[in-house]
Amino acid sequence: MPASLEIDLDRSSPVPLYHQVASAIESAIRDGTLPPDTKLENEVALAHRYNLSRPTMRQAMNQLVRSGLVVRRRGVGTQVIGPRVRRDLRLSSLYNDLVSEGANPQTTVLSLERIGAPAQIAEPLRIATGDEVCHLRRLRRVDGQPLAVMENWVPSSVAHLDKESLEQDGLYNILRKAGIDFRMAHQRVGATTAGTEQAELLQCNRGSALVMMERTALDSRGIAVEHGHHLYRADRYSFDITLVD
Structure with a gap:
């Protein structure tokens, strides 16, 4: 995950934090900031980066997996595959x-x-x-x-x-x-x-x-x-x- 990828979270918003994170990462994938084959940090590191709980971060990553934007590979970790x-x-x-x-x-x-x-x-x-x-x-x-x-x-x-x-x-x-x-x-x-x-x-x-x-x-x-x-x-x-x- 590029260090330059900053996500502004609105903790007072009714939009769940996991959805805000997933949407921001999705935007970065679609605009090329996170190109295909980019390896993302693990959930613990990402949760620490954005000051979130690990379950919240896991929900965000699950949303990206369901959207077909990232994939979890054994021995590799979570990797961007880009928009379908x-x-x-x-x-x-x-x-x-x-x-x-x-x-x-x-x-x-x-x-x-x-x-x-x-x-x-x-x-x-x-x-x-x-x-x-x-x-x-x-x-x-x-x-x-x-x-x-x-x-x-x-x-x-x-x-x-x-x-x-x-x-x-x-x-x-x-x-x-x-x-x-x-x-x-x-x-x-x-x-x-x-x-x-x-x-x-x-x-x-x-x-x-x-x-x-x-x-x-x-x-x-x-x-x-x-x-x-x-x-x-x-x-x-x-x-x-x-x-x-």
């Missing part, structure tokens, strides 16, 4: 959603190749097994922190894809520039855990919870133009769904 990326369930790309929220997405292309579509990919794309597709894997970071491993298959007839463009722009933006008019998608969201490779790429522990998303996007003619399988760090990412009657 919250994404509406709609036909949009992660890249554009991040940019619209003021984030700075960075992309590393892990692999890019043309292959014959295996049966499990040919089926959602509605093509024949063995038809040529562009298979790409990318690592998406937000403000330098790993967020997602994205795997996509695009029929070769849809667009030409290259590493330079994919590292400078989002896949959907590239496909739109190629003339694709996205209209709808079939999407499935689930959960899984990180294997050895995913844990290394996403800088999390093996077995950590991941959000899994599969999507097949269709154009205005109803033709499947892209199939994706994405894995997101569950401690940094969630989908928002609005339900109406």
Whole structure:
């Protein structure tokens, strides 16, 4: 915890002290004063710093954990993970959603190749097994922190894809520039855990919870133009769904 982080507590306020502390730390996380991976002092030290009881400080830290802003790790202590990326369930790309929220997405292309579509990919794309597709894997970071491993298959007839463009722009933006008019998608969201490779790429522990998303996007003619399988760090990412009657 930076020594410069001062918290002015109003002990006469009806707002509980633990909430005042949690709100101040949350503001420091969101404005970058406490960047991701910052290690916080233990509850005893923080309680002493702000002249609070240890149970009050524990309530404040529990509130930050529930908000997904910090995480307790065995052998490490309490660590900032930053605000979650919250994404509406709609036909949009992660890249554009991040940019619209003021984030700075960075992309590393892990692999890019043309292959014959295996049966499990040919089926959602509605093509024949063995038809040529562009298979790409990318690592998406937000403000330098790993967020997602994205795997996509695009029929070769849809667009030409290259590493330079994919590292400078989002896949959907590239496909739109190629003339694709996205209209709808079939999407499935689930959960899984990180294997050895995913844990290394996403800088999390093996077995950590991941959000899994599969999507097949269709154009205005109803033709499947892209199939994706994405894995997101569950401690940094969630989908928002609005339900109406």
